[in-house]
Amino acid sequence: MHTLKRLLFYAFFATILLIGWFYLHVHSSITLPVKPYEFSIRHGSNLKQTAQQLADAGVIHTKWSLILLARYLNLESAIKAGDYLLTENITQIALLNYLTKGDAKQHEIRILEGSTFAQLRKTLNEHPAIQNHTAGLSDPEILRLIGAAESAAEGLFFPDTYFFVRDSSDIEILQRAYRTMQNHLQTSWESRTGSLPLTSPYEALILASIIEKETGLESDRAEIAGVFTNRLRKGMRLQTDPTIIYGMGEQFNGNLRKQDLLADQEYNTYTRAGLPPTPIALPSLASIRAAVNPAETDALYFVAKGNGESQFSTNLADHNKAVNKYQKLHK
Template sequence: MPESTRSLRIPSFILLVILVGSTLFSIWFYHLVTTPVELPVIPCEFSIESGSSLHNIARQLTDADMLPNAWSFILIAYMTGYNASLKAGEYALTQNLSPLDLLEYLTQGKVRQYAVTFLEGWTFSQFRKALDEHPAIRHESSEFSDTKLLQLIGANEPGIEGIFFPDTYFFTKNSSDLTILKRAYHAMQHHLEIEWVSRQKSLPLKNRYDGLILASIIEKETGKDDERTRIAGVFANRLRYSMKLQTDPTVIYGMGDKFNGNLRKADLLTDHAYNTYTRLGLPPTPIAMPGLASIRAAFNPAVTNEFYFVARGDGTSHFSSTLEEHNRAVLKYQKNRP
């Protein structure tokens, strides 16, 4: 056999070995990176610190039994171009993932979300307490004065009460409380702008802030959706006719810590900026955070001839057009007389 023929057969054999070997390796590697790894616990929580290298992340996940090995994770990260795209944050896995799926998951930045809820009718002190007590929030503003906070969130209102929209806000761990404050403030501004544009004609309010103040009173007066616009209508009528609003929640708010749960006649006669029994018009600021239903009611009250309402004691109110009718209702529902 010619020497040249034998020399050609050797490379062909080697090529075949390489081809078979690479095919087997590809199958094995594909199986390695696409087979889900059983998590040690579900949910499986872990954190990736900002600035962590790919090698450190792979080692961290391997040590936590979330990867079969570090090298295959590193290799596929470079093969897919994801090696520089892993995002820092706190994660919580709720199902088994393959190394490939885990890599894609980390590049999408689906970090664990925390939530803080601010309830309708809360005062700013309650709002502030919820922020300060949340363990996942970075507290940067808890020692700031109200004036400083208004400046930092870009607010032009004269006070901090009532200017934040009550809702549930989601955030990642170590988010600043200032960021949440800004989001809640801008959410309130957004809703006020929409409702102001579509407000009722001849509404006895000078601006959106007046509407916010009125909405906060409505929020504290009732929790019943079907009464909000009617209560708003009563207050709108009283404002139009220069009648005192005479609403207990403003008096209670103005009393602050002096209020012991029992509102006395003497309290209604003691003059202060929030006493709507002694002063005409709206109080100087909101008294709580109103929800969207109360805001909408303030800007679009029911058109009625009613000027009075009194609580029945069952969560509903009795509405009256005349003082005589109102006095009878007070005797019936507040003083337990027929």
């Protein structure tokens, strides 16, 4: 009986010592291998893998202390992937708190207004912190992956700066940009002016993409939208160079010639009436709003002055004079 009591006492005493050691261990400061110390937790890494990674790097003495601490605090599956930066020594409990709060370093990617989907794909593919899951896929295959109902990808992704943690996939970012564009487009469409010559939000998106490519000065945006709206109402052809350039694709060498204006193709708004079949670029929110709320104007023509501004005209004679004037100025 005395032996049993002695064993129980030793076991109890050892437990107290172990608990005390563990408490002091997880609350004592870790000496970092270098300062500052930066490391990454990859997507899909579990607690054991993360603890082993930190132990191998010398950040913690043993992986088991971090594992037991996470299990005790019920944080075993709460560690977030991403890039982390430690600038000073830290306790294990503070380290675990850091890894589970989602305070990882944020990377960013900027999707530019006026860019094409091909340019967007190239930007995503070249970003070192993004996993490329769309390489080799066609545009329609990508649209199916992100849950889009449209058949053409051009113009569907909202240009903005998107933040993400390392190893996020290009599909996730495209989904976010697509949903953001749908939300902005629907909200703008619901606040559209009456009697627009547009039948759907998608047609508004097409027109917005043309406005985006034609606008050199913010103050001209609504007026340019008014010109295109007037031409659509009257059944006039849009006669806008950016659509032809888009339709030419890699054949365009930077010089738009008269023969290009006469060569019929589905994006040639000199030879075909109405809107082109798809957007030609990613429009900004300002261009979307201009497309559904154009300026009230009598103008039917405009020409670039060469300084970002446009000269607007209500008749062809005045437009031709403006064209001659500004073409001579820039020859």
